[in-house]
Amino acid sequence: MLVPPDMLGAHSRMLYQVNKYVGEKVASRQATIAKTVREVAKVVQDVLKEVEAQEPRFISSLTEVNGHFEGLYVVSPTEFEVVLYLNQMGVFNFVDDGTLPGCAVLKLSDGRKRSMSLWVEFITASGYLSARKIRSRFQTLVAQACDKCAYRDMVKMVADTTEVRLRLRERYVVQITPAFKCGGVWPRSSATWPQPHIAWPSPHLVAKVKTEGTVTSIYSAIYKW
Structure with missing residues (x-):
């Protein structure tokens, strides 16, 4: 499969930015939390x-x-x-x-x-x-x-x-x-098979996610479900 050179360049730049973000933000945050947990x-x-x-x-x-x-x-x-x-x-x-x-x-x-x-x-x-x-x-x-x-x-x-x-x-x-x-x-809530006719996610949850939009925090309804 032939891939245009410009696509390879864009992929490399994106990969570089992702790795940079992980190294500067994610890894340091994980290390800080791990140190705090031990303390x-x-x-x-x-x-x-x-x-x-x-x-x-x-x-x-x-x-x-x-x-x-x-x-x-x-x-x-x-x-x-x-x-x-x-x-x-x-x-x-x-x-x-x-x-x-x-x-x-x-x-x-x-x-x-x-x-x-x-x-x-x-x-x-x-x-x-x-x-x-x-x-x-x-x-x-x-x-x-x-x-x-x-x-x-x-x-x-x-x-x-x-x-x-x-x-x-x-x-x-x-x-x-x-x-x-x-x-x-065995928890009572898991004692029976879910009903196939019940829609998931529920209309209430769908409406809540639509209201919150795409810029959400980790405490929003999206991450709870």
């Missing part, structure tokens, strides 16, 4: 180590595996979330009640096993594990850990919130969320 993980690991020393049930699960940190998610260049996976000790059943898509609640498999649970004081009268009670206890432990950890000069709790949020160096915000892994639970 954030180091501070959070130290805080969680202090939490574990106070309350052994809250064992830190934030570990580095193959170059990434298990349970750490980048929300934005200055916002992060760490999911702390706890041990539920096998006396609970996962129940998908549809309250939160993709998530389930924990309920005692047998009311007589209440005293056998590792989290006995957080169980409600109806046998459910209370996320609010666990989060409240965890929030108290993290606040105490922030005052004792090696990075206490650069980390502090974010006030006026029921979530466990830390502010690092007055620049970064990290939310730590205690959770249990729902092994073998």
